[in-house]
Amino acid sequence: MTESEVAGARERHEELDKGALLDAYRTMRTIRDFEERLHTEFATGEIPGFVHLYAGEEAIAAGFMAHLDGDDYVASTHRGHGHSIAKGCDVKGMMFEIYGKDAGICRGKGGSMHIADLDKGMLGANGIVGGGPPLVCGVGLSAKVRGTDQVAVSFTGDGGANQGTVFESMNLASAWDLPVIFVIENNGYAEATAQAFSSKGIDIAKRADGFSMPGVVVDGHDFFAVHEAAGEAIRRARQGGGPSLIECKVNRYYGHFEGDAQTYRGENEVENVRKEKDCLMLFRQRVTSAGLLDEAELDKIDEEVKNLIDEAVREAKEAPEPSPENLTTDVYVSY
Amino acid sequence: MTESEVAGARERHEELDKGALLDAYRTMRTIRDFEERLHTEFATGEIPGFVHLYAGEEAIAAGFMAHLDGDDYVASTHRGHGHSIAKGCDVKGMMFEIYGKDAGICRGKGGSMHIADLDKGMLGANGIVGGGPPLVCGVGLSAKVRGTDQVAVSFTGDGGANQGTVFESMNLASAWDLPVIFVIENNGYAEATAQAFSSKGIDIAKRADGFSMPGVVVDGHDFFAVHEAAGEAIRRARQGGGPSLIECKVNRYYGHFEGDAQTYRGENEVENVRKEKDCLMLFRQRVTSAGLLDEAELDKIDEEVKNLIDEAVREAKEAPEPSPENLTTDVYVSY
Amino acid sequence: MSRKSYMQAINEALAQEMERDPTVVVFGEDNVGGTGSPGEIDAWGGVMGVTKGLYGKFPNQILDTPISESAFIGAAAGAACSGLRPVAELMFVDFMGVCFDQIFNQAAKFRYMFGGKARTPMVIRTMYGAGIRAASQHSQALYPIFTHIPGLKVVIPSNPYDAKGLLIASIRDDDPVIFFENKVLYAIEGEVPDEPYTIPLGEAEIVREGEDVTIVAIGRMVSMAEQAAASLADDGIEVEIVDPRTLSPLDEDTIYESVENTGRLVVVDEAYPRCSMASDISALVAQNCFEHLKAAPKMVTAPHTPPPFSGSLEDLYVPDPEKVANAVRETVGQGVAS
């Protein structure tokens, strides 16, 4: 296991024992550092394309992935770095990819919006809002037909929750009784437009009723709350109990994408969340005050992660570009 | 007013006075005769294409259209004859259209699945399941921007209720606060597949909650129940109260389309409904027993309608085909 | 070997592949036909009956779907990435507009976007074409749109034998394949071997040999070309007919060889004319066989209008043997004498 893999690794933990807590913290810290570093690097103009940061929402990815095995699947969104890291994608490979380099996890052909690794059960970030939910229905069907206990989880934003594909997928999962979990990451905005407008600020979880499936709302800043709700839904799905909808209320720390001036946001909105509800802060408080982990253990992870990200960025900048032949390879398996 | 127009005509009635009741009965009877006659004529092999009959569901079209003015709009489905007749489309023009004749309401170019008359506020039957709901959102927007009190009503089947466009439209109507009513005609089947499977047999009206709009279930065989629910929703929409969802539970008397052997249906299913819940029978019982109309008045309508349909079929059979030039006209206003 | 219809050939291909490989799973609206209904559970077999009878034999490998094409076509893509070989039915290709994203941005692009790591062995069976008075939204061809998209393979059998062999090849293929079934051809019969066999994707067939003019005809248009060829032969014009069988990949070599020999090209395509297969093949030939062309390539297509309902108009809409023969005569009359 390379250092890079260690950082992205997670195992499925039945309970939140010490190993599980350390893994969860490492996952969240890796995502946070990855994203904050991208934020500063993007400002230098060296990172190409559209970059959507997950910072602030880490507890959701970590809370769900803690329950997943390597052969469980996840479908992500345009804001996919967090899900990818939490699902075990190679962190350096991701960084290389975002820099468009040949050693990238997608050979530099996908970029931030298409990070994927099917071998890790990561079905891809997705440039199409609402693109992922249909895919996880297919994974659920596959598990059912082949008689495995795999589950599949799709992530969608509050804005994406209004895309027709998402409704259809919930209904299909319900009709076919699939082991699928639909997660809505409600960060209050779709680009600049508020969820208060785009779906009247309702609890999106409420829509589960229309598909005969359980729907719950959890605090997406609270790893433990997410972990518990996720565990229940995933367990039910594995046991043949069918799909669920979980809405995580959360906040994004940066703009819709890098370069967004964010003048649509409230004053001090992010500052207040960072101060009061930051998922890393809450986690640290909880595990240290309960005596489950000590500060030194966490600091050590911080240090390791910092080194990993430094190294990833340094290497990514120096890594070679894809070679011209790659332009036309990998369109088909055979043609 | 030609006889043909009389049959299809309806006026908006604030209350169910005698004129309104006669109109409603005439509408339902015209639809029923139109459809039953198509059923027998189709069997002779003379009617081309796909023909989906509305027989059994007449109370829904009649109940809603009773509240609509000529400049209100309706978007229909593949099963569109009933909505078209109730919205005031020319009955003979429709019959000509179904026979593919030049005098058809769409010049023989549309056929059963595309009957439309924008001048009558009929936005079209639709060959695409879920095609109509987005359109009525546009009408609602138009009314709002232009400051009129027009409303728009879309009809969708229980199967169509699972098409993404329908959910999206409900949410858009809610976000934009549009004077739009979404009607679900739940006849228990989408082709051969049961609503019990395709959306777990839930009350589709329940889905309204997810869009912050009222949702109600009514008995689609009962003109008076439909009329009341429709009136409430339409009044609310006209007064700026926004959209509603109304699910009408109903039964179709014939196959999905003509030629369907219907072996997926329960034994005596239709026979029982015809005996116990037929909308024309229920209507007749109610108005006569309450002394609102007498049998003779209704019989007279039956007779007039019968003559109209006889004439329509006879003329349609003899009417000339579209001329070859028409193949390439009317694609654009200008090109 | 026995006589089977195009529909039976497809049904048999599905059955034999489901038998061979339990990960071949078939689904679509009413593909079982009757799920949840009080009567026969498999009362239908798709709207035209193509999948009829499969449920009885493979109850775990065939499913009905809600009317949610995006969800179930996307599910095919997801299933293909996770161990199945799904065959999803898009009832009429005209319905592609409600689910195209899952086809062209998801399934078609996974392999490229993911740097070669994906394999998406899925088939979308779909029905196309005019001729049954099904009007504007149930009669389109639309295969040019799919052919435009890199990452998709596009297959279009013109007869029962090809239907079976191409469908089996499509199911075994590791890329997403769009399989176009012509609704008028369903009832057409031909000799079809009982055992499974494959026809490689990307190989055209010379349906008729001739020296004077090359006709490339797509799907049902092959039979129009054959009828035209018979009447042209009476006039001493010998037509060579190429049936591409797959539109992507296109067997350019076979087409070019034929045109190099005949020097004349007519493409018969029932799709809309603009950015069509007719223009695609004409342009490829013009670019690659220019020095062999004795006359302008001709395109016989539907007009630039939606399909009309009325039979008297629809019959004029679709290319027919007469229009094909006229185009051939024009090309023979034109340019350098042969």
Next chain:
Amino acid sequence: MSRKSYMQAINEALAQEMERDPTVVVFGEDNVGGTGSPGEIDAWGGVMGVTKGLYGKFPNQILDTPISESAFIGAAAGAACSGLRPVAELMFVDFMGVCFDQIFNQAAKFRYMFGGKARTPMVIRTMYGAGIRAASQHSQALYPIFTHIPGLKVVIPSNPYDAKGLLIASIRDDDPVIFFENKVLYAIEGEVPDEPYTIPLGEAEIVREGEDVTIVAIGRMVSMAEQAAASLADDGIEVEIVDPRTLSPLDEDTIYESVENTGRLVVVDEAYPRCSMASDISALVAQNCFEHLKAAPKMVTAPHTPPPFSGSLEDLYVPDPEKVANAVRETVGQGVAS
């Protein structure tokens, strides 16, 4: 007259048409940008800022939408049938797959299916093209798909002047128009009159006159052709550049006249090659100007692959002046001497 960017030209066209006609209504995701948000309500103006500032002036004529393209594009169609002239924004044309039905089966077909009774005056503004490292799902061209569809008009301005004049003409047109904006061109400046004006749909422009070779170039490719022409002129090759400006209707006459004069054709199209504008125009020219062609028509397009992310690949992906010049040189070197 003053210097304005392509983006400003579009914004100005929208503003002037909204001013002129209160039934012109603009909507799309974040078109106002900030509805319901606690900060500035019009913080954005579409993702690229094209509609920025319109809300302040026309608060009743511009709306944000949920991310529900089928619903709001369909709403444009319904609104167009009932008294408005909507201008809906499909943020990236790559998203057409979630809403194509409302475009191609609804709006495009109303008039025909309804026997000539419908009028559907709507515009869909959409952004296309590679060049900003936006990867496979945000960099496609896809206009050939829309050009394929009868009932749609397809407009594609190559410069700020045309953008304004064509958009105003599109808004005033009574048919559904798909208006393609190139994302790389947004920042390009040119002279644009302050007052409203129209450029008729269906009229090509000769961007540069020349005797040796006709280049038909689409959208941003016009500038690639111009750069190629400049370097070719140094070698004594005089290129004529035709900018169709609308792809449907296509001004075939202007193209044919040019080719009749030059005898040589190169089409430059940034779309995928199969069933593309390049093949469409090549085929039309081959069919209609055959006797004037001195050499094979050439097509310069993107390869048959999705757009790649990495800049070093994307720069190879899009046709560039060098590829255009090479194609021109090949066609000049080939066939009958000019």
